[in-house]
Amino acid sequence: MLVSYTEENYLKAIYSLSRLYNDAEVSTNQISEHLKNKAASVTDMLKKLSDKKLIDYKPYKGVKLTDKGKKTAIKVIRKHRLWEAFLVEKLKFKWDEVHEIAEQMEHIQSDELIQKLDNFLGNPKCDPHGDPIPDAAGKFSVQRSIALSSAKQKNSLVVTGVSDHSSEFLKYLSNSGISLGDNLKIEESNGYDRSLKIKVNNKHSLFLSHKAASNILVEIK
Amino acid sequence: MLVSYTEENYLKAIYSLSRLYNDAEVSTNQISEHLKNKAASVTDMLKKLSDKKLIDYKPYKGVKLTDKGKKTAIKVIRKHRLWEAFLVEKLKFKWDEVHEIAEQMEHIQSDELIQKLDNFLGNPKCDPHGDPIPDAAGKFSVQRSIALSSAKQKNSLVVTGVSDHSSEFLKYLSNSGISLGDNLKIEESNGYDRSLKIKVNNKHSLFLSHKAASNILVEIK
């Protein structure tokens, strides 16, 4: 059974929205906003995906991926992240330039290709944004990190990823001198607007809004 | 102006059919057979391509690419051949395994990507089947070779490419011990069915049908 380009995008959207809310059912409007399609179009597609047993769909009650649907979604994510790794590691793109290209490349159909690409890259565990790359069986070996905005003060932290992939945000980070692997320490936490003052690599200090801090992922060292 | 996935395939088909017959007009039926679509569908598409000024179309009289159409077709061919080179050189695919994957990859849209891929591969002049790769300006720096079937006896020849890209034919060549770069000499030429007896690398001899010989490209050494 073949899954179309568009169907793959819907499955991927449902997968990530579901993850975002503890694997809960995903609503028609959530998908509609995420894909920038109208809700009526989403309903049409949900029926199709349901007919193909890729989702469990109860009208008015939201959707969940079936095992088959989840497997398909994870495979697309695997391809997306492997191609991003390729573009940055091999072709020397910047990390803020690769997402849109990977959105196209993730739909190339060839199991041989994914496997050979994975090997060529040395079986990377993470993509250039710190997102874990699932293996061929769909397993994630790396745990997702916590948001900088929810880290405790005084801990020594290391930047492991971002949750906003927009070119705008990634460029802002680069300009602020923050990259993957940098050490961070929270110097001040402002209760009023939840902004933070952080020290980067024990060198320069920096103010971050709550919005920015919530999109930076860190691990405690 | 955007050219769709399907339109790109039509332009590519028109380009290679036209080349095949000395840049003559290409007929609806030729395109129809090449793309395995019905003639009525081709007519529809020719109208669209004509509206977009990508072809010159006179009903019942065949089509020719405009400069714009030719440029677009050559760009797709450039991408196809660069990706084939990538798949063989970097990912270690066999030369008979890459065509179908490249048919998908040739439609990825990003000028930055093509340029960086070209550099990564060391600006190759030919793809794994010996087909010349046009540069970013659409220029072919390498000349196409002649068919083995039309070569003169007694010349020392070297295999530079193939004109049938099917996995079946490429496997047949591999099994017969013929690869790019091999030396060939025509030992006998049979006038009746135009079959050939050739010597490969001054070692083993081999019988080739006219059909096979017409799909092997050679240069005189």
Added chain:
DNA sequence: GAGTAAATTTAGGCTAGTCTAAAAATTTGT
């Protein structure tokens, strides 16, 4: 629990790309 607001689905319509069957134009053969 009735009434309003919000979310979702249904109804009907559009475009791109495909098809079959029929009509029209061109080419071929004598």
Added chain:
DNA sequence: ACAAATTTTTAGACTAGCCTAAATTTACTC
């Protein structure tokens, strides 16, 4: 030059994906 064969176009229809507007269901508020 004219009839037959071939090629090409037109007419009408289908599917995938999308849209707007209207109807329906569910959720929220008093």
